[in-house]
Amino acid sequence: MENHYNPKDVEAKWQSFWQEQQTFRAGEDPGKKKYYLLEMFPYPSGRIHMGHVRNYAIGDVAARFKRMQGFNVLHPMGWDAFGMPAENAAIEHGIHPAKWTYENIDSMRRQLKKIGLSYDWKREFATCDADYYRWEQLVFLKMFERGLAYKKGSSVNWCDDCQTVLANEQVEDGCCWRCHNPVEQKELEQWFFKITDYADELLECADNLPGWPERVLAMQRNWIGRSYGCEIVFTVVDSSCQIKVFTTRPDTLFGATFMSLAPEHPLAETLVTEEQRAAVSQFMEEVAGQDKTARISGDLEKKGVFTGSYCLNPLTGQKIPVFLANFVLMDYGTGAVMAVPAHDQRDFEFARKYGLPLQVVIQPEGEDLAAEQLPEAYVGSGVLVNSGQFDGLDNEAAKEKIAEYLDSRGEGRKTVNYRLRDWGVSRQRYWGTPIPIIYCDSCGAVPVPEKDLPVTLPMDVELTGEGGSPLAKHQEFMQVACPKCGQPARRESDTFDTFVESSWYFARYACPDYQDGPLDKAAANYWLPVDQYIGGIEHAVMHLLYARFYTKILRDLGMIDVDEPFTNLLTQGMVCKETQRCNEHGWLYPEQVVDGKCVLCERPVSFGRTEKMSKSKKNVIDPNQLIEQYGADTARLFSLFAAPPEKDLEWNEQGVEGCSRFLSRVWRAVGDNLEAIAAADMPAEVSGEAAELKRKIHQTIKKVSEDIDGRFHFNTAIAAVMELVNAIYAFKSTANNPGIMREALETVVRLLNPFVPHICEELWQQLGHTDGIEAAGWPSWDDQALVADEVTMVVQVNGKVRGKLAVAIDAEQAAIEQAALSEANVQRFIEGKQVRKIIVVPGRLINVVVA
Numbered sequence: 070m071e072n073h074y075n076p077k078d079v080e081a082k083w084q085s086f087w088q089e090q091q092t093f094r095a096g097e098d099p100g101k102k103k104y105y106l107l108e109m110f111p112y113p114s115g116r117i118h119m120g121h122v123r124n125y126a127i128g129d130v131a132a133r134f135k136r137m138q139g140f141n142v143l144h145p146m147g148w149d150a151f152g153m154p155a156e157n158a159a160i161e162h163g164i165h166p167a168k169w170t171y172e173n174i175d176s177m178r179r180q181l182k183k184i185g186l187s188y189d190w191k192r193e194f195a196t197c198d199a200d201y202y203r204w205e206q207l208v209f210l211k212m213f214e215r216g217l218a219y220k221k222g223s224s225v226n227w228c229d230d231c232q233t234v235l236a237n238e239q240v241e242d243g244c245c246w247r248c249h250n251p252v253e254q255k256e257l258e259q260w261f262f263k264i265t266d267y268a269d270e271l272l273e274c275a276d277n278l279p280g281w282p283e284r285v286l287a288m289q290r291n292w293i294g295r296s297y298g299c300e301i302v303f304t305v306v307d308s309s310c311q312i313k314v315f316t317t318r319p320d321t322l323f324g325a326t327f328m329s330l331a332p333e334h335p336l337a338e339t340l341v342t343e344e345q346r347a348a349v350s351q352f353m354e355e356v357a358g359q360d361k362t363a364r365i366s367g368d369l370e371k372k373g374v375f376t377g378s379y380c381l382n383p384l385t386g387q388k389i390p391v392f393l394a395n396f397v398l399m400d401y402g403t404g405a406v407m408a409v410p411a412h413d414q415r416d417f418e419f420a421r422k423y424g425l426p427l428q429v430v431i432q433p434e435g436e437d438l439a440a441e442q443l444p445e446a447y448v449g450s451g452v453l454v455n456s457g458q459f460d461g462l463d464n465e466a467a468k469e470k471i472a473e474y475l476d477s478r479g480e481g482r483k484t485v486n487y488r489l490r491d492w493g494v495s496r497q498r499y500w501g502t503p504i505p506i507i508y509c510d511s512c513g514a515v516p517v518p519e520k521d522l523p524v525t526l527p528m529d530v531e532l533t534g535e536g537g538s539p540l541a542k543h544q545e546f547m548q549v550a551c552p553k554c555g556q557p558a559r560r561e562s563d564t565f566d567t568f569v570e571s572s573w574y575f576a577r578y579a580c581p582d583y584q585d586g587p588l589d590k591a592a593a594n595y596w597l598p599v600d601q602y603i604g605g606i607e608h609a610v611m612h613l614l615y616a617r618f619y620t621k622i623l624r625d626l627g628m629i630d631v632d633e634p635f636t637n638l639l640t641q642g643m644v645c646k647e648t649q650r651c652n653e654h655g656w657l658y659p660e661q662v663v664d665g666k667c668v669l670c671e672r673p674v675s676f677g678r679t680e681k682m683s684k685s686k687k688n689v690i691d692p693n694q695l696i697e698q699y700g701a702d703t704a705r706l707f708s709l710f711a712a713p714p715e716k717d718l719e720w721n722e723q724g725v726e727g728c729s730r731f732l733s734r735v736w737r738a739v740g741d742n743l744e745a746i747a748a749a750d751m752p753a754e755v756s757g758e759a760a761e762l763k764r765k766i767h768q769t770i771k772k773v774s775e776d777i778d779g780r781f782h783f784n785t786a787i788a789a790v791m792e793l794v795n796a797i798y799a800f801k802s803t804a805n806n807p808g809i810m811r812e813a814l815e816t817v818v819r820l821l822n823p824f825v826p827h828i829c830e831e832l833w834q835q836l837g838h839t840d841g842i843e844a845a846g847w848p849s850w851d852d853q854a855l856v857a858d859e860v861t862m863v864v865q866v867n868g869k870v871r872g873k874l875a876v877a878i879d880a881e882q883a884a885i886e887q888a889a890l891s892e893a894n895v896q897r898f899i900e901g902k903q904v905r906k907i908i909v910v911p912g913r914l915i916n917v918v919v920a
């Protein structure tokens with residue numbers, strides 16, 4: 070055996086061994102319990118970063134652990150390969166998105182293989198393969214047939230730079246999440262998926278996912294935003310118009326002192342009087358420049374304008390002014406709000422700004438709120454006042470009563486509202502899945518017949534980055550005969566949002582080569598749901614919600630039998646590092662700083678905050694270099710040991726070196742003892758120092774097993790193995806107890822295998838095993854061996870011997886008493902009697918005295 074631990078040779082050797090043996094190939098085996106482990110698949114940017122390493126190392130521990138436990142494990146990998154960066158690269162460097170993407174995939178696959186991740190590479194696919202997206206097109210046709218995919222005009226967030234529509238979540242501070250260009254509003258015909266049909270089920274299932282972090286579920290519930298409330302009708306004065314509002318607080322109706330409409334409200338034009346026209350137009354212009362997200366978020370200053378019209382509060386009969394207000398959005402509720410400034414903070418600020426009256430209608434118990442003195446809106450509960458016949462009612466009860474009363478008069482009704490909107494899936498981009506629709510002047514939007522799928526993305530396009538979708542300019546692609554009437558027609562030039570691809574890739578991994586449909590139902594039902602899904606918290610809403618929705622679609626199309634895609638979810642923390650800056654040269658890469666000085670100008674650098682590793686701040690560590698220098702096992706160990714998976718991990722060089730040293734120490738522990746333990750069997754009985762080591766071995770097995778299984782406490786698991794390694798070094802009697810030393814070493818190697826598999830495979834072989842470490846299985850602990858040295862104590866009841874008890878030598882008095890009292894025979898003699906006292910003679914006897 071090499072004296073010196075040389076990760077490079079070891080890692081290359083085992084990576085090719087796994088490849089040749091197809092160690093991680095998975096197949097359906099109904100006789101075995103399955104375990105499907107999945108990390109969120111990457112976008113093939115070309116280079117892996119430390120976030121990937123961490124994400125995949127976490128997953129790999131679970132996959133290897135479960136395989137060693139005897140599960141039939143599916144652990145696949147693939148590529149989320151459509152999307153804008155490929156197109157941007159094409160525009161900037163003139164390289165075709167397909168070429169760019171597939172080359173990046175090759176390079177990233179090579180990098181991933183160097184980490185030694187236990188993937189079944191036979192199942193790999195890229196979502197830009199026509200073999201994948203054709204099935205997505207088929208599912209779309211079925212959704213279209215059922216009205217689950219439809220087209221409508223809508224105002225969208227538009228980035229003029231990227232020439233594309235952005236989802237609300239892709240707008241950050243009013244700017245495009247990718248290029249940071251300000252976002253505008255634009256009216257476009259778009260394809261939508263009817264996710265709102267599933268709002269209730271998505272919500273209710275969210276209460277049924279105990280394996281998900283509560284934080285993620287809360288974000289999803291909030292995103293779906295179901296609120297129970299009331300629609301109330303207000304009549305416009307001197308007009309036949311009616312304004313409908315949605316409110317969750319019908320109990321405050323007597324306090325509604327004005328009305329706020331969304332500037333886009335269809336009645337806005339009608340309601341504006343001559344005197345107010347100029348002011349209104351000016352306001353409209355201002356709002357048009359504000360982005361929706363800021364308008365909802367509440368950060369924006371509340372502004373409005375009087376329309377000149379009034380409407381009637383249905384209960385007070387009072388004339389109240391109608392305003393347009395920037396914080397009211399057209400696509401929530403009815404686009405109109407009855408403003409209750411005394412009890413709603415936005416309305417309060419608005420009223421103070423425009424000098425509008427406040428009316429208190431909810432009085433908290435034991436207080437006497439006066440409208441003139443309110444420092445802010447009172448939003449709590451209380452009793453109704455100034456509310457006519459409803460005075461004195463508790464406000465929760467009043468919600469019901471007022472709703473019923475309005476209903477009986479035809480002036481309102483109870484409703485449910487959702488914040489969730491249908492999912493807009495159209496993108497005016499080239500590098501995506503073509504939407505299989507044909508437009509015909511006589512037949513309208515006609516679905517592409519199933520037999521004509523896939524609608525393949527043409528490769529010969531010109532990408533300039535200007536003037537809308539490149540597909541629309543591709544004559545050959547666009548011109549097609551109408552499938553219904555045969556007349557010349559044109560194709561849809563939009564492609565799908567790439568979130569569509571990532572909404573079902575996990576199901577396709579069950580049957581990546583299946584040619585008769587999206588899913589081989591038997592295989593998909595065998596593997597799904599994913600038992601453990603691992604990825605970043607940034608996907609808490611969009612990806613995870615869309616995937617849940619799409620799973621329900623596939624179920625309702627009869628393609629699978631599961632309701633939810635992911636049983637357990639782990640959201641890993643970020644990988645962070647200190648930033649470094651030079652006054653002259655700005656942010657610096659770690660290698661540009663030597664002895665605290667900038668290598669470019671020798672000036673001392675200033676150390677900035679520790680932040681998520683990012684290219685823009687240059688606080689990045691290249692995993693490829695790290696692996697080159699220390700080996701993959703060290704890189705893996707560090708990312709697993711430095712922090713629990715859910716927490717942020719702070720990069721530190723000493724930590725990496727520590728991990729590397731630990732692996733060398735394990736290597737030496739085996740090497741140094743190899744000769745001594747050559748022919749040793751595992752002993753049945755041991756004593757003294759050996760018994761202590763045995764206890765340590767089994768305690769460690771128990772701790773590591775429990776820490777890994779379902780809990781992902783990898784850092785404490787690794788710390789426990791480190792202690793066992795210390796115990797091995799401290800052990801002095803190997804010559805007399807070679808068997809126990811062998812057990813200790815083999816245990817270390819097996820327990821470490823999920824974390825650092827290359828070195829463990831090698832050491833396992835050195836220890837004399839020929840068929841790969843996973844075949845050895847996961848070690849189990851012996852409960853007996855956990856107990857410290859024991860003594861047998863006699864138990865008496867009122868001085869008569871009634872039993873014997875094995876007690877740990879270091880057991881506490883209380884534990885000994887407890888054990889004595891629960892001994893079966895002793896219980897018979899004390900039953901129904903009162904225990905007066907218990908006398909313990911340490912190491913010898915226990916006497917229970919009863920009355």
Ligand code: ANZ
Nearest residue numbers: 296315316317318321396397398401402404409412413
């Ligand atoms: C009167 C009222 C009084 C309200 C009060 C609140 C408190 P959630 O819970 O999020 O559903 N609202 C309704 N439509 C709106 C729109 N299009 N844009 C902005 N705000 C809108 O919120 C429902 C409440 O948000 C509704 O209840 C309405 O204000 C406002 F003391 O009506 B409320």
Ligand code: ZN
Nearest residue numbers: 509512551554
């Ligand atoms: Zn036609």
